[in-house]
Amino acid sequence: MPEALAATRLGVLGWPVAHSRSPQMQNAALASLGLDDWRYQALPVPPELFPQTVRGLRGAGFRGANVTIPHKEAALALADLASERARAIGAANTLSFSADGAIHADNTDAPGFLAALPEIPRPGSRALVLGAGGSARAVVWALVAAGVQVAVWNRTRPRAERLAEELGARVTDDAAEADLLVNCTAVGLASSGGELKDLPVSAEYLSTYATVVDLVYRSTPTLVLAAAARAGCTTVDGAEILVQQGALSLEAWTGLQAPIEVMRAAVRDA
Numbered sequence: 410m411p412e413a414l415a416a417t418r419l420g421v422l423g424w425p426v427a428h429s430r431s432p433q434m435q436n437a438a439l440a441s442l443g444l445d446d447w448r449y450q451a452l453p454v455p456p457e458l459f460p461q462t463v464r465g466l467r468g469a470g471f472r473g474a475n476v477t478i479p480h481k482e483a484a485l486a487l488a489d490l491a492s493e494r495a496r497a498i499g500a501a502n503t504l505s506f507s508a509d510g511a512i513h514a515d516n517t518d519a520p521g522f523l524a525a526l527p528e529i530p531r532p533g534s535r536a537l538v539l540g541a542g543g544s545a546r547a548v549v550w551a552l553v554a555a556g557v558q559v560a561v562w563n564r565t566r567p568r569a570e571r572l573a574e575e576l577g578a579r580v581t582d583d584a585a586e587a588d589l590l591v592n593c594t595a596v597g598l599a600s601s602g603g604e605l606k607d608l609p610v611s612a613e614y615l616s617t618y619a620t621v622v623d624l625v626y627r628s629t630p631t632l633v634l635a636a637a638a639r640a641g642c643t644t645v646d647g648a649e650i651l652v653q654q655g656a657l658s659l660e661a662w663t664g665l666q667a668p669i670e671v672m673r674a675a676v677r678d679a
């Protein structure tokens with residue numbers, strides 16, 4: 410296959426992945442950039458087929474792929490090269506395939522999260538992160554790297570203890586005072602259920618946080634963001650984080666500046 414014809418395919422690997430808005434967002438961006446022969450598609454792959462599928466992607470014309478639940482750790486494990494932040498976070502959401510077959514792993518969730526905030530948090534400011542899963546690891550790593558003092562709460566405490574020890578945060582059992590609150594739990598995701606009472610922050614107490622971020626995104630405001638907006642907080646929607654992490658992945662694959670507004674509109678309309 411001549412190189413000029415190769416590697417114009419992109420995708421998102423997940424299981425399940427049908428709910429992802431990345432295909433609409435990235436295809437709108439590719440069209441806007443005039444990359445008419447590029448395509449981005451959902452790639453539903455069960456965990457047992459993940460390594461062999463990824464190794465075959467370059468030969469099938471793929472330049473790169475995003476990775477979502479449940480493959481982010483496996484993606485890092487099989488990469489030949491990984492960025493420092495992907496290694497520190499312990500998970501990759503972006504794979505790039507070079508012509509010699511090498512697989513490079515990165516994590517754009519962390520810088521995408523920071524880019525979605527109204528302003529970069531000041532060193533020494535405080536954040537409370539709810540959750541200790543994959544997205545919490547990226548968020549905590551990004552905040553600690555920015556010099557923020559991070560407290561982590563999680564329903565399953567030992568998981569929070571591991572994360573805090575590895576990434577330089579502390580564990581809290583309640584709603585620690587902070588400037589920034591970030592929900593990295595699945596509470597509020599329609600398919601996962603959960604209610605605000607499953608989290609340590611009451612609707613009334615939310616007003617003590619200047620900015621509230623919810624990683625969860627859906628077409629109507631999430632439980633956390635609806636309550637935070639009522640409490641007068643500045644709110645950041647998970648959809649904006651999706652856009653920002655996707656923009657960084659797209660730029661890595663194409664070398665072109667991502668059309669952020671086009672991507673935002675595509676996510677909104679998806």
Ligand code: NAP
Binds near residue numbers: 650
């Ligand atoms: P994950 O690794 O599966 O972690 C899930 C987290 O949610 C864990 O901390 C879990 O606590 C907690 N949790 C689940 N149900 C709960 C409940 N009823 N009450 C309290 N805690 C609960 O998932 P993830 O990758 O971190 O993703 C978390 C959320 O962020 C998902 O909704 C995902 O869609 C969203 N996300 C959005 C973006 C974006 O670009 N906007 C990127 C990544 C993820 P335990 O440890 O106790 O189980």
